[in-house]
Amino acid sequence: xxxxxxxxxxxxxxxxxxxxxxxxxxxxxxxxxxxTPLLRxxxxxxxxxxxxxxxxxxxxxxxxxxHTVRHTYEPRRPFLPWLMxxxxxxxxxxxxxxxxxxxxELAVDSLEETFSDRAANTEGGDxxxxxxxxxAVATLPPAQxxxxxxxxxxxxxxxxxxxxxxxxxxxxxxxxxxxxxxLRALLGRNREHG
Amino acid sequence: xxxxxxxxxxxxxxxxxxxxLPPPHRRVLGWLMVGLPVIAFFAAVMGARPxxxxxxxxxxxxxxxxxxxxxxxxxxxxxxxxCVPGSARWWLxxxxxxxxxxxxxxxxxxxxxxxxxxxxxxxxxxxPACLPIIAMVGAVPAIAMITxxxxxxxxxxxxxxxxxxxAAAALAYVGLRLVHPQDAAFMVLVWQFGSVAVFATVLxxxxxxxxxxxxxxxx
Numbered sequence: 001x002x003x004x005x006x007x008x009x010x011x012x013x014x015x016x017x018x019x020x021x022x023x024x025x026x027x028x029x030x031x032x033x034x035x036t037p038l039l040r041x042x043x044x045x046x047x048x049x050x051x052x053x054x055x056x057x058x059x060x061x062x063x064x065x066x067h068t069v070r071h072t073y074e075p076r077r078p079f080l081p082w083l084m085x086x087x088x089x090x091x092x093x094x095x096x097x098x099x100x101x102x103x104x105e106l107a108v109d110s111l112e113e114t115f116s117d118r119a120a121n122t123e124g125g126d127x128x129x130x131x132x133x134x135x136a137v138a139t140l141p142p143a144q145x146x147x148x149x150x151x152x153x154x155x156x157x158x159x160x161x162x163x164x165x166x167x168x169x170x171x172x173x174x175x176x177x178x179x180x181x182x183l184r185a186l187l188g189r190n191r192e193h194g
Numbered sequence: 195x196x197x198x199x200x201x202x203x204x205x206x207x208x209x210x211x212x213x214x215l216p217p218p219h220r221r222v223l224g225w226l227m228v229g230l231p232v233i234a235f236f237a238a239v240m241g242a243r244p245x246x247x248x249x250x251x252x253x254x255x256x257x258x259x260x261x262x263x264x265x266x267x268x269x270x271x272x273x274x275x276x277c278v279p280g281s282a283r284w285w286l287x288x289x290x291x292x293x294x295x296x297x298x299x300x301x302x303x304x305x306x307x308x309x310x311x312x313x314x315x316x317x318x319x320x321x322p323a324c325l326p327i328i329a330m331v332g333a334v335p336a337i338a339m340i341t342x343x344x345x346x347x348x349x350x351x352x353x354x355x356x357x358x359x360x361a362a363a364a365l366a367y368v369g370l371r372l373v374h375p376q377d378a379a380f381m382v383l384v385w386q387f388g389s390v391a392v393f394a395t396v397l398x399x400x401x402x403x404x405x406x407x408x409x410x411x412x413x
Contacts, residue, residue: 022211025209026206
C-alpha cells in the first residue's frame, strides 16, 4: 500500500469516481474507459512474461475489483494510489494463479523423433481425437461452451468465471455439468459410429 | 471471454449509487460502541473482582490493562486500514507498540517475581477456562469486526482477520482482567495473554475463508 502524499495528479478521475459513487453511470463509464489504457500499460510492464490475453485478463480483474470495492474510495484522497493498490493486488493474484496453473502443466520440448507406431505420427499434432473433441465442443450451446472454456480449460474459479460472464455460479455449474454430459454423449456416439 | 469494452458497458449499466465507507476512525468508534457494552455486560453479569478498586491503582495491574485496551483500538484501526486500498502501510504497524508494552509489562513482572522469589515465585497450574472465556467474550466484537471489514476490500484477508481478531481478543482480555482474580504474572501471561494469541492466530488463519473476495454483485 503506497503512502498517499495528498497530491492528486488526476483530479478529474477523483471527480468522476465520486460521481460514480453517487450513481452517475455516464461518469463511471467514462472513468473506466479512461483508466483502462493505464491499467493495460502497467499490467504489460509488470507482467512482462504475460501474453496479451493474460494482460487483458488482469485488466478485467482490476475493473471488476474497482467495481466491487468502489464504495471504499474516499473522494478527498487521490484516486491513483487507490487504483494502483487494487491493480497491484490483482496482479499478485494473477501471478499466484499462474504459478498454480503451471504446476499442473508439463512443458515438453518438441521431440525430434517419434515412434514408428502410426498413433505417434500425428503430423502437426492435431490428432483425430483432438479434432473430434474440438468439433464436439463447437456444437455445444454458447453458455455451456463458455463455462467449459473458463472452468475446465482456463481453470478459473467459479467466482471468477461468474464475474467474467455475468452468469450466476449456479448457472455456471449447471452449464458445466450439461456441457460435460453433452460432450460425453457426443463423443460416445461418434465412437459408436466410428 | 467477454471483451473489455463489453465488460465496461455492463459494469457502468449496473452501477447503482453506493454508500461510501466511513473513515476508519469513525469505524473504530462504531466497533467500540458494540464491543465495550459487551465487556461491560460480561463484567456486570460475572461480577467485578472484589479487589478491583485497589488493583486499579497498581501500575502492575493497570499498565497491561491499558496496553491491552490500546492494542484493541490500534488493531481495530489497522484492520480497517488494511481493507481500504491505498492506505498507508504504517497503519498496519500501529498496534505493535501497545502490544509490545502489554507483552513486555507481563514479561517484566514474571522476571521480577523470578528474581525476588526464585523458581518458587513462578506459579503455574492449569487454568484452561481462559481460552473459552476469551473466545466467548471476544465472539461478539469479533463478529462485529468481521462484518465491518467484509464491507471493505479484503486484499490481505489473513492479516485483516488477524488484526480484527486481536482487537476483539484484547478487548475480551480487558473484560477478563476485571472479573477474574488471577494475578500471578506467569499465569496471566500463559493463560490469558496466550488465549488472546491463540484466538487471533486461529481467526487469522481462517482469514481467507472469513473474508472471501466478494463477487462484483451486480455484474
